[in-house]
Amino acid sequence: MQADDSSTKLDDSLAKLPGYRTAFANWDRRASVRSSPRRTLSDDTGDLFPADLVPVAKHALVAGIRPELFRRLLTQQLYRYLHFTSKLEFMVVNYVVLGISQGSIRVPIPDQMRFDALKIYCDEAYHGYFSVDLMRQVQERTGIAPRIDDEPYFLRRLAALKEKHDPAKAGFIDLLFTIVSETLITASLTEISKSREVSGAVVDTLHDHALDEGRHHAYFASYLTFLWASLDRTERTFSARLFPELIDVFLRPDVPSIGAELGGYGLKPDEVSQVLAETFSERTQADYNRATASKLLGYLQEIEAFDEPGARDEAQHRGLLRG
Numbered sequence: 001m002q003a004d005d006s007s008t009k010l011d012d013s014l015a016k017l018p019g020y021r022t023a024f025a026n027w028d029r030r031a032s033v034r035s036s037p038r039r040t041l042s043d044d045t046g047d048l049f050p051a052d053l054v055p056v057a058k059h060a061l062v063a064g065i066r067p068e069l070f071r072r073l074l075t076q077q078l079y080r081y082l083h084f085t086s087k088l089e090f091m092v093v094n095y096v097v098l099g100i101s102q103g104s105i106r107v108p109i110p111d112q113m114r115f116d117a118l119k120i121y122c123d124e125a126y127h128g129y130f131s132v133d134l135m136r137q138v139q140e141r142t143g144i145a146p147r148i149d150d151e152p153y154f155l156r157r158l159a160a161l162k163e164k165h166d167p168a169k170a171g172f173i174d175l176l177f178t179i180v181s182e183t184l185i186t187a188s189l190t191e192i193s194k195s196r197e198v199s200g201a202v203v204d205t206l207h208d209h210a211l212d213e214g215r216h217h218a219y220f221a222s223y224l225t226f227l228w229a230s231l232d233r234t235e236r237t238f239s240a241r242l243f244p245e246l247i248d249v250f251l252r253p254d255v256p257s258i259g260a261e262l263g264g265y266g267l268k269p270d271e272v273s274q275v276l277a278e279t280f281s282e283r284t285q286a287d288y289n290r291a292t293a294s295k296l297l298g299y300l301q302e303i304e305a306f307d308e309p310g311a312r313d314e315a316q317h318r319g320l321l322r323g
C-alpha cells in the first residue's frame, strides 16, 4: 500500500484505474436499514431453513430421522447461519469498512468511495443486528437452545491463518478476507432467499440482506482494483497466494460441530462418520468453492493475480482453477 509521501506515484496509479461508479446513489431509499420493517416471526408453519440447502439433510440416514428432530436440525442450521452472519459483520467487515472510511487503511481511493464505506458500515451493523434479533425470536418461539460456539468456525480458522504470518499483516489479511466475503456472500444469500417453503420472516430477512449485499459486491469488486494498484510486487504475490485459502476459510462448514449435532439425534458414531464422509468430501467442497467464488475468481483473473509466482498452483491445488 502507498505511503503518504509517494503522491506522484499514487496519482499515476489512480489515473490508470477505470474509475469508480457508485452503486449507492439511491441508498437512502433502498437500504434495508432505511426502508425495511422489522421482520417478525408470525404463526406461519414454514421451515426455518431450506432443507435443500443443508447438505447433510439430503443423506438418507439424516432424511429418515423423526420429523420433530429434522425440524430441530433445520433450526440449528438457521442459528448457525445467523450467528455466522452477525459475527462476520461485527467482528471483521465493519472493522475493515471503518478503516477504509477513516483512512487508517491507506489505499488511495476516490472520495465518493470513502463516503460510501460509511453506508456499508450502517448496512452491516443492521445485518448483524437483525440476525441477532431473528435468532432471539426463533429461540423464544421454538424453545430450542442454539448449539453454537461463541466464536464461529470461520473466525477460528481466520485467527489460525493470521497466526501463521507476521502479526503486522493481520489487518491486511482481514482486508483481503473482507473482499472475499463481500464478493461471495451475495451468491449464497440469493440462493437461500428464493426458497419458498421457508418461514416468511426468515426469507424476508435474507432477502433484505441480499439486496444490500448486491451493492456491497459491486463496491468491493471495484475496491479490489484500487487495492491492487496500490500494492507492491511482494504484497501482490502474498495476496494472490492467500486468496484461495481465504475462500475456503469463508465457505467451509463446521463439520466437527455438525457431526456432534447429528450424534444428538440418535445417529450412531459410525453412521455420523458415514454421513460426514459422504457429504463433505474434498472434491465436493472444491466444486462448491469454485462455483460460489466464480465472480471473485474472474476479478482475480482480470487483475492478473494468478500470474503472481505460486498463485496459480495454489488455486489449482485447491480446485479453484482447472489445471
Ligand SMILES: [Fe+2]
Binding pocket: 089, 123, 124, 127, 209, 213
Ligand atoms: Fe451484510
Ligand SMILES: [Fe+2]
Binding pocket: 093, 124, 182, 212, 213, 216
Ligand atoms: Fe456486506
